[in-house]
Amino acid sequence: xxxxxxxxxxxxxxxPVFGDGRLKLLKEIQKTGSITAAxxxxxxxxxxxxxxxxxxxxxxxxxxxDTQTGGRGGGGASLTPRAIDFLQSYEKxxxxxxxxxxxxxxxxxL
Amino acid sequence: xxxxxxxxxxxxxxxPVFGDGRLKLLKEIQKTGSITAAxxxxxxxxxxxxxxxxxxxxxxxxxxxDTQTGGRGGGGASLTPRAIDFLQSYEKxxxxxxxxxxxxxxxxxL
Numbered sequence: 489x490x491x492x493x494x495x496x497x498x499x500x501x502x503x504p505v506f507g508d509g510r511l512k513l514l515k516e517i518q519k520t521g522s523i524t525a526a527x528x529x530x531x532x533x534x535x536x537x538x539x540x541x542x543x544x545x546x547x548x549x550x551x552x553x554d555t556q557t558g559g560r561g562g563g564g565a566s567l568t569p570r571a572i573d574f575l576q577s578y579e580k581x582x583x584x585x586x587x588x589x590x591x592x593x594x595x596x597x598l
Numbered sequence: 599x600x601x602x603x604x605x606x607x608x609x610x611x612x613x614p615v616f617g618d619g620r621l622k623l624l625k626e627i628q629k630t631g632s633i634t635a636a637x638x639x640x641x642x643x644x645x646x647x648x649x650x651x652x653x654x655x656x657x658x659x660x661x662x663x664d665t666q667t668g669g670r671g672g673g674g675a676s677l678t679p680r681a682i683d684f685l686q687s688y689e690k691x692x693x694x695x696x697x698x699x700x701x702x703x704x705x706x707x708l
């Protein structure tokens with residue numbers, strides 16, 4: 489059965505801004521409340537994760553992560569309200585594109 | 599200006615069958631009438647190109663390339679009629695997906 493697959497991402501001036509990899513990273517930070525935990529779960533380095541976050545922030549022009557340091561349970565990280573809004577918009581578009589493609593092309597018989 | 603980009607490819611049973619890279623290779627063979635010339639223009643090895651062609655042929659179940667050996671002007675390669683049909687269908691779908699995405703989402707203001 490031949491299927492049409494589709495991948496989307498956002499670009500600005502020809503530079504990648506956001507795609508599935510960065511979505512995964514932010515969602516994992518949101519889920520775990522910790523950058524360290526997120527990077528361990530995804531098998532990427534802490535340095536890489538921060539590099540990615542900084543790149544997205546620079547492109548979008550707003551902060552994505554709030555960090556809390558110290559305290560009894562140690563530090564933590566959470567997404568800023570704008571980051572949460574952005575993720576929701578992106579996922580909505582992503583699902584909408586998939587639905588559109590499936591509706592229009594479905595399974596192919598080339 | 600934020601733009602939504604999209605990439606499509608064909609899969610069968612979770613295995614990639616055809617995408618932009620393979621499209622480029624077949625179109626270059628069609629244009630030049632020669633596998634050697636196509637691989638030189640694309641900067642890939644002859645061996646790699648044949649490997650790719652064989653993989654697509656196995657997945658699709660039909661021959662893509664007709665080769666002519668010898669003669670005054672040396673050998674040549676051309677796409678089979680089924681390969682030409684397939685390329686046309688694929689490009690039509692690809693353009694249609696892009697048009698659909700542009701119509702529905704255009705330039706984004708996330």
